[in-house]
Amino acid sequence: MALRRTLPRIGFLAGGVASLYLANRLVRRPYSLRGRTVLITGGSRGLGLLLAREVVRQGAKVVICGRNQEALDRAADDLRRSGGQVHAVVCDVTVREDVQRLIQEVLGHWGKIDVLINNAGIIQAGPVQVMTIDDFRSAMDTHYWGPLYTILETLPSMRRNGGGRIVNIASIGGKISVPHLLPYSASKFALVGLSEGLRSELAQEGILVTTVCPGLMRTGSPRNALFKGQHRSEYAWFSVSDSIPGASMSAERAARQIIRACCHGRAEIVLSLPAVAAARVHGVAPGLVARALGWVNRMLPRAGGIGHRSARGFESESRLSPSVLTRLSESAAVRNNEVL
Numbered sequence: 590m591a592l593r594r595t596l597p598r599i600g601f602l603a604g605g606v607a608s609l610y611l612a613n614r615l616v617r618r619p620y621s622l623r624g625r626t627v628l629i630t631g632g633s634r635g636l637g638l639l640l641a642r643e644v645v646r647q648g649a650k651v652v653i654c655g656r657n658q659e660a661l662d663r664a665a666d667d668l669r670r671s672g673g674q675v676h677a678v679v680c681d682v683t684v685r686e687d688v689q690r691l692i693q694e695v696l697g698h699w700g701k702i703d704v705l706i707n708n709a710g711i712i713q714a715g716p717v718q719v720m721t722i723d724d725f726r727s728a729m730d731t732h733y734w735g736p737l738y739t740i741l742e743t744l745p746s747m748r749r750n751g752g753g754r755i756v757n758i759a760s761i762g763g764k765i766s767v768p769h770l771l772p773y774s775a776s777k778f779a780l781v782g783l784s785e786g787l788r789s790e791l792a793q794e795g796i797l798v799t800t801v802c803p804g805l806m807r808t809g810s811p812r813n814a815l816f817k818g819q820h821r822s823e824y825a826w827f828s829v830s831d832s833i834p835g836a837s838m839s840a841e842r843a844a845r846q847i848i849r850a851c852c853h854g855r856a857e858i859v860l861s862l863p864a865v866a867a868a869r870v871h872g873v874a875p876g877l878v879a880r881a882l883g884w885v886n887r888m889l890p891r892a893g894g895i896g897h898r899s900a901r902g903f904e905s906e907s908r909l910s911p912s913v914l915t916r917l918s919e920s921a922a923v924r925n926n927e928v929l
């Protein structure tokens with residue numbers, strides 16, 4: 590009787606060890622992007638464009654998608670000047686029919702998808718008093734449902750190919766909820782949970798999922814973020830923070846590290862020293878971090894201004910932004926197709 594009870598446990602343990610062994614073999618196996626087909630959502634500007642430049646540099650064929658045809662055309666021309674094989678598709682990842690059409694077009698054009706990078710994003714900044722249900726819904730549609738749609742549509746191609754890579758660009762805001770970015774943080778928490786769960790389930794099929802949690806990066810994206818309430822003050826603190834060396838990291842360096850993590854099959858990468866430090870402190874002392882963020886919140890703009898309405902960053906300029914304090918972010922915006 591004792592042996593009969595023990596055998597299933599031994600079998601379960603052996604199966605677990607075998608799965609871990611297989612996962613480790615997959616991670617160690619060299620993965621070159623040369624000749625691969627890489628799909629990047631939100632690839633027309635900012636970090637998405639930088640990731641596209643990096644995979645082109647490594648010899649991959651790249652598909653970029655975004656909602657703005659003009660921005661896509663400029664990005665595609667940029668990548669082709671570097672010798673890249675590029676296909677650009679207008680797509681709103683929050684609409685499942687758009688995603689289905691996108692994947693069919695990519696498969697019809699190049700026959701397969703080896704790597705999927707879910708990068709499309711939206712940022713709404715302001716106190717919770719001015720956020721609406723639609724703000725939370727829009728963030729979830731972009732950061733959770735959009736990646737889920739692309740993953741579900743791409744998996745059959747990866748399974749036919751015997752494996753692949755999926756990279757989900759989450760955020761340090763998906764580990765630590767940041768004041769005045771509540772819809773963004775809540776939706777990035779959802780993406781982190783989805784990404785980590787998929788990693789566990791898909792590894793045995795040769796599909797490795799990498800969760801990326803960047804801190805502040807100098808991509809130039811604040812220009813096109815949405816600001817509510819006292820929008821000029823919100824834009825000022827956000828864009829200045831985004832531009833400070835040390836507090837933020839070079840987006841070009843971030844792109845290189847993300848692609849390296851993808852090729853090495855890493856489970857997770859947290860980018861920038863402040864983000865790594867914050868995540869570690871939060872892991873051992875979440876109450877302390879919550880109190881510290883409460884003090885930060887007291888220094889941020891109060892509700893008022895334009896209230897529930899939104900204004901883009903470039904519509905929210907003040908004496909602080911643009912200024913010498915935001916010079917690095919402003920120059921990144923020009924380089925990375927953020928100036929429409």
